[in-house]
Amino acid sequence: MANHGLIVGLDVGTNTIKALAADVRDQQVNVLAVGRSVAHGVKKGVVVDIESTAKDIQLAMAQVNEQSGRSVVDVIASIPANNIQIQNVSGLVTVQDSQHITYDDVAKVIHDAIAVSLPADRQVVDIIPNEFSVDDFDGIQDPNDMVGMRLAVKATIYTAPRQVLGNLQKAIEHAGLRVRDFVLAPLADMTTILSDAEQEFGTVMLDMGAGHTTATVVQDRQLRFVTVFPAGGEHISKDISAVLNIPLHEAEMLKLDAGNAQPNTVGNNPLVITPLGADAPQEISEQYLAQIIAARVEQIIAKLGEKLNMVSAFKLTGGVVLVGGTAALPGLSETVRAMYGTKVRVFVPDDLGLRHPGFARSWALIQHAAQQSTVQLATKQALYNLPIQTLRANAIVKVPNMNQPEANAIKPAPAEEQMYDARKNDQTDKNVQADTNTTGRVANWFGKFFD
Structure with a gap:
């Protein structure tokens, strides 16, 4: 999970499955490829046939791989708003390590906040921290590096039926992919489409x-x-x-x-x-x-x-x-x-000829990922029990994560694959010309589709 490098947004819809790949640097999005396939295992936005959906995802991703010239493994998937419930929560932890707050403490307070009683058939699928408090000071957006004894958070959680997230994750995994983040669809739309x-x-x-x-x-x-x-x-x-x-x-x-x-x-x-x-x-x-x-x-x-x-x-x-x-x-x-x-x-996306509202969701997923702040990344990684990694001045800050119930866990990739490898920058530079050619191919693809 990151807000840089190659990011792929996957929108599994009732009629179509769309995948959009982009290269993200310094919150700037450069769309590289798009894939689209007919959905056969989705009903009203919810996966009802895992194997059929997996095959359709593979078809869409094959187009992305061909156009981008890269083999994509990790995706960010949208969660439909079906049966979503909204709940305000709060968490409080005592700061360790000489009162110096780190993203490890952020992970702990997020875990405390989501430790709420929920029906057995529901789980937390997304969380938005509204504000943090350090001791008696509130209204803090990012408490990292601050000094204090107590860290508190007020947040909003979104819960959904377990089968909605579980079946979607299984279909993506059966397609040979890894989910690096789940994003509630209205949240992605809200933060990117609205002014x-x-x-x-x-x-x-x-x-x-x-x-x-x-x-x-x-x-x-x-x-x-x-x-x-x-x-x-x-x-x-x-x-x-x-x-x-x-x-x-x-x-x-x-x-x-x-x-x-x-x-x-x-x-x-x-x-x-x-x-x-x-x-x-x-x-x-x-x-x-x-x-x-x-x-x-x-x-x-x-x-x-x-x-x-x-x-x-x-x-x-x-x-x-x-x-x-x-x-x-x-x-x-x-x-x-x-x-x-x-x-x-x-709303119609204005990237690479994506002039159709049907691509708003996959476009919003990419934009949402690119715009995530460091504390938002740490929050989501804590929610899904991933090793906390943040990009700061092109360097990785890796913080040990806390144990979390398997209900919300996404299977983490090997640590060496999760780390951002700065050594790939040279190869990325060599791909710039290839990406330019890819842009032309994508534009031609869209022209044929909408004509």
């Missing part, structure tokens, strides 16, 4: 996925509320398939080619379809297709709106930000704006 003002004053994020749609309320730089509605772009395609009596894959292509969520803005141009069992092709209008789409879109937006109204989310000044593949559907942002009565924008 400082949007995080501070309050914003609603709608992740329009294939199998489900997630609404997240962000305020004061924290996740305040998360709710999931079990319908998304896949259900729109199924509606088209059922109403028009055409195969699902044809319904999906029809949605992508001519779909719109605003029936009143499209004309009556004819669209040719061939229903199952029909003797000849038939024509429908673009407006009729839009009416089918609008019915499901309005249901999703309305159901989430009921939950968001309960927490006064539409009073927040940041409005609504849309991400996810379904956010690219024409007319969707206008529907959200009309139903919620607030400003709406669609």
Whole structure:
């Protein structure tokens, strides 16, 4: 786990698996490769078939390896927001070693904070330290090198069903990869997609996925509320398939080619379809297709709106930000704006031609990893029982970690592989020209995909 070097973000979604590789130096991200495969073992964002998902991950990673010219082993994976619960916790430890605070003490206080009573079927999947306190001084963001006798932390933990994290980790491992970090998807989105003002004053994020749609309320730089509605772009395609009596894959292509969520803005141009069992092709209008789409879109937006109204989310000044593949559907942002009565924008990554909201999640994972501070790295490594390593002035500071229950443990890689090897810098410099060529290949790949 680190915020430098080659970092790969893995987004295991309901319909597609996306992998994005980037070279990160001094928090600057240079995208090197992208991989994409169809998902066969994921339902509503949760892995339900480990072996099928593992094979799909391998397909996506093979593209990354080919484009980057490197053999990737370690990935950062996103955790879906399904059944996420938020809880505030605190921890307190006595400082050892002559009252001089180190990241070892940070690990101890994090362990103390997450030692809370949880149901047997839940586990902590992510943690955000809100502030540290040293003796009587609070509001500290990084206590390393400070002098004191007591170290305390106030933090927010996020828990999820054990099977969500366990099945995802197993699928990644069966694909021959190692998980170096798990990141709760809304947290990665919040810290990278939203501006400082949007995080501070309050914003609603709608992740329009294939199998489900997630609404997240962000305020004061924290996740305040998360709710999931079990319908998304896949259900729109199924509606088209059922109403028009055409195969699902044809319904999906029809949605992508001519779909719109605003029936009143499209004309009556004819669209040719061939229903199952029909003797000849038939024509429908673009407006009729839009009416089918609008019915499901309005249901999703309305159901989430009921939950968001309960927490006064539409009073927040940041409005609504849309991400996810379904956010690219024409007319969707206008529907959200009309139903919620607030400003709406669609986030599209602006790296290497990644101009599609469907790549927002994998992009956010890379950016989130690059922006992690030293204390945030130490916190996550403590959570997942990894040897604490931090990069400072191109040197590794390695701190012994504490024992932790296996419930939250990620299997650590060999120590010599976890250490950042400065001797690789020479080889990295030699790869710069290769990376430039890779950039061109990735851009061409995207052009073919979206054309």
